[in-house]
Amino acid sequence: ETGYDLWLRYQPLDASTVQRVAPKLRYVVADGSRPTIRAALDELDRGLAGLIGSAPAHASAVRGEGGVVLATAGSPLLAGMKLPLAALGREGFLLRTTTIGGAKVTLIAANSDTGLLYGSFRLLKLLQLRAPIDALDVQDAPKLQLRVLDHWDNLDRYVERGYAGQSLWDWQKLPGYKDPRYTDYARANASIGINAVVPNNVNANADILTAPYLQKVKALAEVFRPYGIRIYLTARFSAPIEIGGLKTADPLDPAVRAWWKAKADEIYAVIPDFGGFLVKANSEGQPGPSDYKRSHADGANMLADALAPHGGVVMWRAFVYSEHNDADRHKQANDEFVPLDGKFRDNVLLQVKNGAIDFQPREPFHPLFGAMPKTPLMLEVQITKEYLGFATHLAYLGTMWEEVLESDTFRPRAGSTVAKVLETPVAPKALTGMAGVANIGTDVNWSGSQFDQANWYAYGRLAWDPDAKAEDIARDWARLTWSPDPAVVTPIVAMMLESREAVVNYMTPLGLGHVMATGHHYGPGPWVSDLARPEWNPTYYHRADADGIGFDRTPTGTNALGQYAPQVAKRWGDLKTVPDSLLLWFHHVPWDYRLRSGETLWNSLIAHYDTGIATVEGMQRRWAGLEGKVDARRWAEVRDFLAIQRQEAQWWRDASIAYWQSLSKRPLPAGHLAPPRPLSYYEAIRTPHAPGNGK
């Protein structure tokens, strides 16, 4: 077992389960001449062969008991049946035990072939979970329209912030060779409802938009299409100059506008169902409309106008910050975008990270959510763990994303959680969506570690249903991926649920953020770095000195809090009500400040680091108890990674404490055993074994 099959392992069911389900899965009625239905049939064949030991027969009509029937609205197979298909939308499905032509069958019905594919994956999942299938009545539909996986893959196959090998996309062999792995990738995505893929980096290379590359992209689109997945590309804003020979990329220049229109026409001639563009502009050195003193709306709308005749969309990222702005970096996105609310074309979505800084182990939700009622906002989360220990540290992100999705923006009213903001279209036909930055590469296990597969899985599940529960998702994943045995599932789910808080505790307790070493962001580095830009220095974020620690974002400081709804600003702005977990994010307090528990900040800080390590040790113990209960190869890999994590949690604690202590001059609380090595040691070693994945 290498983990290649992800959660689609289709391991043989036990004999009594096979006896129970096999008679209901003898044959499939479906029109296999349609590519997406063909994909569904292939999956049912593969899945049932694995689960019950034999692939079903293929039939064109119901012929007695034991059929699985795939039918879209209007099919004669559904004649006379009253089905609530209208409520399912384009991609939803219904999975129901019913009678057709006098025979009891399992019906999968939908308004589109993609819905049938999703329903087929659901049936296979229920079988994998050993759920009863004799009285099925499932109805499901995604709550968001665009469920996107963003790859930060460069064309030379280097993956920015990727910890799972090289990019999957072998541009050199495309379009001639379509690696079968692309199909497995599409299957995995479809099984969790992902319907959009951006294969290339937001730090973009304009070459992807040239004719030879479009042929390669077309080849990928052909693999993805049957799986209900559309391809999008990042658009480098300066492409008209770089590959178009123009002198400017000014979005209001007629020649530039004509160039993008022609480019869009060219793309659609090659890829008729092309999805559109994703753009990072005027951020971290990327070109953009501000280069020409134009607004983000001017830039986004120009591209939107080029795509609109073809039905394409623009996903314009709100992750902007520049060295020319002295404001708190926390405030920059709202400062730039809120005034533009209502100024974007209908086919533009604004893609907003979960927090205002950058994918930290814990951040408060981004203040843009709820602040732009006329603009479709997508949530962007980072599946790859740039700031949470790359692929070696076990951190299940489902709980982190759930925390953000459940946050109440109070806009327009109490109960308007981030999930609700995402799910509620800003106008009747407005777009909705979510994006995740992929953690996938050429590693045999796809994600660099067994447990990071869970983050890909959880992302898909939450993009389908932002109100889903992280614990339910973890349980499903553990059962599908490891074993249905509760003696395995219970400890694995427990590990997953405690894992993210462990990382917060040993890296960024009490609302600290961005104290990772600069560049690669792997290990600790709260001290001054050599990077020129202030906001690339961890000291910018923690503001620790002899007197205290934390970033004052209240009205006495930068008042970033003023960008939230008054209810949120009040709660987080008041030391009496701000949760400890966000204390130092919003407040600068003295080292001897008393938390509500009565403990001093200093002592509590130390305790959080210790708790983080203790949790990792607990995870090691739980894992040790699973030896022999899961396959040996994957078990050993996880054991070794946990050992690395344990060691590095201590490294984080000791380096952090050494640095804070050099400022606070406070003694370690009684009972804290190992005193850290001196700060100079940690500064000198930096990050000894982090891959070179900096800027």
Ligand SMILES: CO[C@H]1[C@H](O)[C@@H](O)[C@H](O)O[C@@H]1C(=O)O
């Ligand atoms: C793609 O660039 C990334 C950059 O590597 C990363 O450190 C930061 O998280 O965010 C940037 C972004 O989201 O654009």
